[in-house]
Amino acid sequence: MTVASPAFAANPSVEVDDVSKWFGQKVAVSGVSCSFGPGLTGLLGPNGAGKTTLLRMLTGLILPSQGAVLIKGQPPRTNVARYREIGFVPEESALYTNLTGQEYVAYAARLSGISNPDQVARRAIDIVELGDASDRAVGGYSKGMRQRAKVAAALVHDPEILVLDEPLNGTDPVQRAHLITLFQELASRGNTVIVSSHVLQEVERMTDRVIAIVDGKLAAAGDISAIRRAMSDIPYRVAVDCDRPRQLGAALLGNDAVNSVSVEDGRIHVETSDLAGLGKVIAGLSRDLDTRLSRFSPEDESLESVFRYLVGRR
């Protein structure tokens, strides 16, 4: 286990050491080793790929069949105090619908043995901006409000580690932006925040570091653009717009940096293994042809594209 590998964080608070989990014949997680430290890490994976199982092992809800999960150096289930360190926001609605928001969060506080639960609950509720609705029964909440209530309940004991499974489900754009800012703030304060989400564009906005689980195994880890660079066998695709696509396309094909060129609906798509080389010559080529270059954008650097390649590689 080398610290240099991007799967492992410096100063880790959560460590996953060669963890496997099987349910009868089905191997849900297979030999995953990684760690999480202060900051925000995105956890990604297709449905049914072991991501949810891994999350439940991180929070101590289930035990690994093999290997160990350590929370600040200790396995979560052996020491009850470890639960104080973790806040978990599960995907399913784990709410008592007849309690009000305030009551529910205060109950979560009491479960953690906090001495002034109502006060602490109110503070957590204010943080997620649920103040106006906190006197109403949770059963009447919209999905977005329920999500915020769950986040408040997870924050109430001020845990160092926060694990969130699809926390933005059902939230509207304003609430999303607000929650994303909240997670980033917590991360910058030194908390270890692990967010699992399927909306990859938002994960990209929240953080640079991701861990991807595909088919129960660790498929990729680290900084998104570095992961893309590491996929060197897959050439980059770049979209180029100009007013003379065929001429520019032909000229590009004549350049060593270019593998292939196609023109579709007036837009040039260039395949290159040398993105920097292409970026150096494109302006000059455009000028030589007296064509107006209006777009030069790599099409597959987004987390969505990277993820598609990862999943497609089996």
Added chain:
Amino acid sequence: MDAPAISAHGLGHAYGDFVALHHLDLEVPPGRIGLVGANGAGKTTLIRILLGILTPTVGNVAVLGVDPEEDLIQVRNRVGYMPEDDCLPLDQSAADFVAYAAELAGIPTRESRQRASDILTMVGLHEERFRYLGDFSTGMKQRAMLAQAIVHDPEIVFLDEPTAGLDPAGREEMLELIGRLGGFGINVLVSSHVLPDIERTCDWVVMLDGGQVLRNGPISGLTDTGLVEIELIDDPALIAEELTRRGATVELQGNSIILASNNVDPFLLARDVLADSGATLRRMGPRSTTLEDIFLGEVPHD
């Protein structure tokens, strides 16, 4: 067919004391329409009024030129609906239910079975279509729900949060399918909180807030800024300087140069400066605001 896809005149609706929609006036041309708004802004109420489930307290609406209060059957003959929550009977098979959904639109039995089969293949449900809907995963259920919404070849389909609960691959496929609907001649209204999804699949957006219309117009009109954004691999300072020297207005944001020019085409200017300097271009293109920027900028919140 030139009737607007959706229109509303003085539309208002209240649930008891709570005013969900307040004096809406809207005209939305046919095409691919996005509907965005905070929770409680009135999106679901609007859709229910368009479907004729709710009768507006005040004012009226029209779907493809027909008012559901005047001719409910005609409106419902031409619409499809994929609601946000599940709408599938768990004890029937997908093939059986989607065929039933076609029969419910008046399509004869044999043709219904054929249509259902074609549509199920199109949404990507193959052998699994003979299994009971109760055994389906979320992704499969979303596909089945989309299938029932279009099996009867409606003129307009309302999709409420169509990507909810789907994993990245599922989202991608759903968005791709939705994108293709326009090509089939089906108008689309997508209501979603995931604004990048709206940007990807729609050309027009209706923004609601607090029961009122915030914006109603083509997305490109809202998001085009006329500015150019340039990202270089090296330090942008020199290029920025040269651009300014040639008369452009330049702003530096991290590694990006935001460029505006009144006297010269900014794209041509950028091209020339880059070619002369030999700098390595990483990315260049028209700068757009996102729907999110617009939405957050307009909607008051603390």
Added chain:
Amino acid sequence: MTEQTGAVFDLGYKPYEGTRLGRSGAIRAIIKDGMRRVMGLRRKARKKVYPWTLVVLLALPAIVFVGLAFFLSTFSPEADSPFGGHSEYLGLSGAIVMLFVALAAPELLISDREQGVLSVYSSRPITAWDYIAARAGALFAVVATFVLAPNILMYFGFAALDSEGMASALVGNLDDLGKVLLTTIAYIVGYGAPALLIATYAKRTGPAAGIYLAIMFGSAGFAEAFQNVSFAGARFGTLLSFLQHPEVIRNWVFDQAQTGAPIEAGFDPWASLLVIVAVAVLTTVLMYRRYRVEL
């Protein structure tokens, strides 16, 4: 040399340009679906057990009886049949009808509501009225078929065995068929309407059926209790005997001796008819109110 030809056919989306039957086609589809749903067809096997068992129980005696009668040479219906004629048969059917609608009504209404399928109906050319009428219609059609068929079989069976010849028996006893029909309607509406009413509000099938059966079975005893109380107007309590009203109609139609709490409390059979109609009207109104909001 002949020209070679080839073509590739578009496998993509094709708009539907065929016939559309509109609202009437939709209503017919809902009725057919309702009938299938009630009999467990096109669904898991265990959904067929309950309804088909009841149907067999309902029909078997008639089949067996008529079959047996043909083997016995000296046989006179009315006198020799183990359970009398149509009237008695209908009386026995009553309990089975009640058991059937107890589960059939929830099956028809609850899953559509609780599983969100009403959203699909709200984007099809039908109104709330259409839906309610089609669902109720499916229930009544299925029950009517299974009650009337054995009776018709018996009718032809009796006629064939009649000492004075089949043809004259068929014609001469035609009013029997009329009585069977009226009585069947009384049972279907009298037992079916409350079942639909409960299924309109209940959230789960099991409790809906349980509550319905408890109310129906209990209503007779409950009504009888009112007979023994002596405050003014107490006898009106016997009108709550939902279980017995169809039987009162049956005895009335077949001109037989009347039994049951409402009769003993001094009410005319008209009162039973009135109660059945009143419950049906109430059910219709409440169903419409409930479904108008969601459809």
